Each structure stands twice: as structure tokens, then as C-alpha cells.
Amino acid sequence: MARRTLTVDPVACCSPVRAETLDEAAAETLARSFAALSDPIRLRLLSHIASAGDEVCACDLVTMSGRSQPTVSHHMKLLFDAGLVTRDKRGLWVWYRAVPERLDALRTALA
Amino acid sequence: MARRTLTVDPVACCSPVRAETLDEAAAETLARSFAALSDPIRLRLLSHIASAGDEVCACDLVTMSGRSQPTVSHHMKLLFDAGLVTRDKRGLWVWYRAVPERLDALRTALA
């Protein structure tokens, strides 16, 4: 059986905000996703990965963001838990990849 | 000339996150908008107004959200400053209306 984690469903989420009033559970889920996008550093990290169109090494993110390694690790964990990126550890390096389906799901929620 | 306020431009914002890495200024602007959507109460308030398709009285929002009047007023100010709703005071009542162009702008930013 599929293991239940704390991460959100990559695709499904909530009905569009303009369709009907969100119920409390849907609002909670959506809010958590948007909270992942509510920090400029995280937005730049995500944008850097998403625009690359390919895998990005975590080591690049530290230099690119200008933050310390623990801080970047913290932000990437939030993006990962929000389902916005995937993480793939190979050897010493960790490679991140954007999850376009998740971005599309959030776009749908704003419809 | 148009008065410059603290509110954001209703339409224009940032290039899509998948197009190229956001610069710091764009990331700051976008993050502030998503921060307005990062609270479940605000999402329900906005969804209630947006799905109404018409004006909504502030008095309805208090009962609907289950929060105190000052708290609702605080949240509505954030939504207003984010350009997601307009405010129209007529007599004693304040009427809110959703700004679909702003929601569309955020959807575009997630493209």
C-alpha cells in the first residue's frame, strides 16, 4: 500500500476559490501550499529549479540564494513537503526537480 | 496623476516562475501576494467573496469566519493591500468585491 507521508497530494487539491466558498479543510490545505510560496527565497529557489527544466544540484542553490546551507536545506524541505519539488539523492549530492503538476494544481485553485 | 499607494498593481506582476529565475524584486512582490493567501481564514474570506460574484458586506464575513470583528478587519486589510479585493464604504457598511484580474495575475505567475 502507498505510504502516507506528510507531503500533499501532487495533483489534487481544492476546488477553485471562485467556484464556491472553500470549506475549512480545503482552506487549510491550500493555505499550507501558498505558505510555501510566501517567502522570496523559496520563490527564487523554486523558480531557479523550475526554469532549469532539468535537475538542479542542492549545492548550486546555496550559492545562488546567498543563504547559509542550513537555511537552504530548511527551505527546500518546505518546498518538498509542499510537493513542489522532488528530491533525489545520488552519492553525496541531492538533485531537485520541479513538479509542474503541483504548480498547475495551485493555478487551478486560483481559477 | 495616479496616487501611489502600498497596494500592488492589480494586474501586472512577475514573469512566470517556470520561464526564468525570478529576480529579487519580483520574488519579493510575488511572495507578498502569496502570503496574503497563506492563511486559511483569508482564503475562506476571499473564496466567499469571489464565489458570490457580487458584493459582500463585511458584517457577513464576521459571522461566516467565526473570528472577532477586529480579526476579520485585519485580514480584509491584508487582502485589500494585496489587491485581491476592493473596498467600498456606503453608509455604515463596507462592501467587498473580488478582483479577478489579480487572481489571474497570480495564476500567470505560476505558469
Place this chain on the structure above:
DNA sequence: GACAAACATCGACGAATGTCGATGTAGCAG
């Protein structure tokens, strides 16, 4: 085995946020 490198976790700190009671302000009704 010992050592180094990449990343995660921990602990602590200041700053920002959500919340509400108390109070201020603007607009009606008498």
C-alpha cells in the same frame, strides 16, 4: 579503518504573524 565532503538536524535568537479586548472614528436616527 581514518578522513573529507554534502546535506540534514538541532538549538537559539530576533522578527513577523494571528488573535482578541479595548478604544477610536465615521455615519446614521432620534
Place this chain on the structure above:
DNA sequence: CTGCTACATCGACATTCGTCGATGTTTGTC
């Protein structure tokens, strides 16, 4: 002018968040 109503602002509080140095863990190299 007096009161009442709807909403905004203020002050205070607990909680959450962003940050980084120190430390832990995993992996590869020798």
C-alpha cells in the same frame, strides 16, 4: 447634540517563521 451601529486602529500576547552556528549522518576516497 445624544446615542447607536459598523468598522478601523491600538496594545498586548502567544505562536510561528527565517536565520545561522554547531553538530549529526551519510557517502565516497584513501
